[in-house]
Amino acid sequence: MQELLGHKDVKTTMIYTHVLNRGGLAALAGSVLIATGAVAFSHLAGHPSPHPELLLLAVAAGGLCGSLFDSLLGATVQQILFCPACAMETECHPYHRCGTATRRLRGWRWLNNDGVNFVSSVVGAGVAAGWWLWLGGAGGP
Numbered sequence: 001m002q003e004l005l006g007h008k009d010v011k012t013t014m015i016y017t018h019v020l021n022r023g024g025l026a027a028l029a030g031s032v033l034i035a036t037g038a039v040a041f042s043h044l045a046g047h048p049s050p051h052p053e054l055l056l057l058a059v060a061a062g063g064l065c066g067s068l069f070d071s072l073l074g075a076t077v078q079q080i081l082f083c084p085a086c087a088m089e090t091e092c093h094p095y096h097r098c099g100t101a102t103r104r105l106r107g108w109r110w111l112n113n114d115g116v117n118f119v120s121s122v123v124g125a126g127v128a129a130g131w132w133l134w135l136g137g138a139g140g141p
């Protein structure tokens, strides 16, 4: 039982770490990028946004959704590797930093850390763009 609880704690901590250190930032960066592009495009098209402040809201929503999506993938289908020598989970492949070959613990073989980051960024950016348009940030017809 103690072992079970201990493992659960580690897992929860790992998810928080994912959100704070990694996916959140990647998703936020993607959202900022698409939002900046949207504003630039609206200016180029001759219809500058009447509500640029809505962009902040959309970017925040996009970043949040992206990071949630990232932690969801990270906790479910992302490839998690295991180092038998250190008895710890890792993202290093094919060798852990200690030099031992890692083996796959769970997740999809092709979905590594970078893949999850990428997908989460796209999702975050899509949500940001969608929200911005929905809020009317791009201006009327």
Ligand SMILES: [Zn+2]
Pocket (backbone or CB within 6 Å): 083, 084, 085, 086, 087, 096, 097, 098, 099, 100
């Ligand atoms: Zn190791």
